[in-house]
Amino acid sequence: MRIIARFEKGEAVRFVSHLDIQRTFQRAFRRANIPLAYSQGFNPHPQLSFATALALGYTSEAEWFDVKLAEDMAPERFQEAVNAVLPTGFRILEAQAAEEKLPALTALMAASSHEVDFILPVSLSAESVISAFDAMAGGEIFVEKRTKGGMKTVDIRPMLLHYSFSQTADSLKLSVFGVSDAKGSLNIDLLLGALSDKIPGEFSYRVHKNTIYSLDGRVMPQKPVFAC
């Protein structure tokens, strides 16, 4: 059977790399005695795939994997058994049985939302960051992107679907909706790198991924319509 699950990558494990996460889940499945289905062939491996690779240092509550089991198991039991053995920082938030013919997770994805928490130096006001971002979003946003053919300059503005700032006395948060599908995703680090080039003074930030959306609401929530 096929199970699709959404999990959280928390504070304690935000520097665990994508490859290491795959291994972490494989080991957790073995500890929990989950009957995994293995691929055929010379070097059999569990049939486990992830929707996206989260950037190192981000936290997330929208990580998805897709795994095949050799025997049927109730998704709730699967979730419970794996959560009982996962290391602190990882937690399965939902698990559902999926039809065999459902496309791969990457094919379902359409967009994602992130929340950015700015850590500003005293010299930099929240207002100046917001206005710089507004100005930047008013035109094209060119960034240097590493591709197979070397470094390339591309405009990522079309990938930015919607954004909004929220501000309190001691914090500045940015909520970003971006394209995220099989062809590529809005890269938050590149977006903020471009912003940083337009502002005097260095800021740092933390990123949390909130949601991955699908086009039609299958498996993942349906992508909202944006007016921008």
Add this chain to the structure above:
Amino acid sequence: MDFQLLDKILSSVEKPARYMGGELNMTEKKDAELRFALAFPDVYEIGMSHLGSRILYNVLNMREDTICERVYAPWPDMEKALRENDMPLFTLETKRVLKECDVIGFSLLYEMCYTNILTMLDLSGIPFRAAERGDDMPLIVCGGPCACNPEPLAPFADAFLLGDGEELISEFADAVLAAKRQGLSKQELLVILSKIEGIYVPSFYEPVYDDNGLFIRMERANDAVPEKISRRVLKDLEHAPYLGKPIVPYMSIVHDRIALELFRGCTRGCRFCQAGFIYRPIRERKRETVMEQARALIGCTGYDEVSLFSLSSGDYSEIHELVPEIIDEFEKKRVSISFPSLRIDSFLKDDLEKMQSVRKAGLTFAPEAGTQRLRDVINKGVSEEDLLRSAKDAFESGWNSVKLYFMIGLPTETEEDLLGIADLARKVSELFYSMPKEKRGKGLRLAVSASSFVPKPFTPFQWEPQDYKETLIEKQKFLRAALKGIRGVEFAYHAPDISVLEAVFARGDRRLADVMERAYQSGARFDSWDEHYKPEAWSEAFETVGIDPSQYANRRRVPGEALPWGHIDMLVTEDYLKLELKRAHAAKTTKDCRKGCNGCFGEKYADYCKI
């Protein structure tokens, strides 16, 4: 700890998981009466692969009164980041700075890690020299195989723990705790420690040199400290604590699998091998115990690979029962099995085929020398026939990737011995290609590796000179040429510079501490890593201190001359080592002591060995 700053640092360095902690099965303690930092002077992925410190981590954390936390040498990018941000080095568990620990215990696995000890102290604001550390500073202790010649590190350490650590570490912890409760001074504690069997307190001993700078004797500060410090032996391995619930790292480490220790010690007596002498006598775990540990460890880690760990796993008395049993029980869980190294005479085809049924890994054989004569000199009791038969078995079972380990620069080595290496490699290659295509794999990968011989203390070759660097380079070239054209061969060898430095420190005396400190100040770090090794830092340090490294590496010592490690007793007697040296030069072998006692412990420790 400034966590926001730590965050920023971790975001900026390569592989932040090295410093992050929080892995599965890490101790949950936050604090305890005794704070023990288990320090490994190499990078995380190497340190976490070291079985001994993993055992000690469990033993110490089993104690309610103790918290044991890990700390590894920061990779140069992290060292730089820590310095730039003025942040001290910290433990992985609670991010405690080392100064706030009671004890820092360094594991000494390899001489070329020594400079990293200084990095770790330096980044903690702890003075290098024991004499300069007051009572407010942690106690610095060292243990592990390299502690058998403690002298090059003697000025830096307060004490050395010699031999098996399982019991000793607890006695040590008891003593430190008692002293802490009574408010004793460090000096008073050291006196107490010096009376525990297996603990060496170097400040109570003073080396004496002659006018030419040669070590001539060790003088004791007083009669209360033992003349000879003997290592500790864990007599009952079967009931000794093992790994408990071991930490499962997130990032991949060098030995990323469950180690099942089959036995400690080795009965072979290869004359170059320090481990073969300093871990005697042989002590086996029962097969049932190993299986029980396998079940528990797979269950609490989720690893998909177990490794049969020992100095010579093929010699395990129940090996042909154990391998099939592990495979039968764990195959359905897709757990595979691997050997860290194989002796070519001890392995059977059936087992190979069973191993094959789970996963195909590379196979490693270590003939060590190219001719029978030289293998007799080093007492590596294997023959060409053994190797070819094992290789044939392996090829027939579908293996096509084989590693052959050799050493160059062994005592009495001639050109013929080097040609013998190429000859063996050729025979293995021809054997593979002479087999019908349907009976073997496609292409052969025959990795021939030649490391440079390093004479080590407490081996019969402890008196032998190492080849000069130039000679080693010549030999490498010669061998490379001889291996040319053999199908499937890939030749690998070590940088001779590093082997020479290793030889210096392996048999060094206390004056080398000055050299080390000097080299550290000029940037020496991670000396065993080619990309970090700084030859100028070392040559300049030797020159400034006025020490000729070849005196240590390339000089033949006369049996009977005072040795800087002479006050350390690793149980095998010097008389036995002398006898073995004599036999080596006569190319006479000594039998495996499973076949009868060779008397290596002499009278004094005869009852330590049950064989």
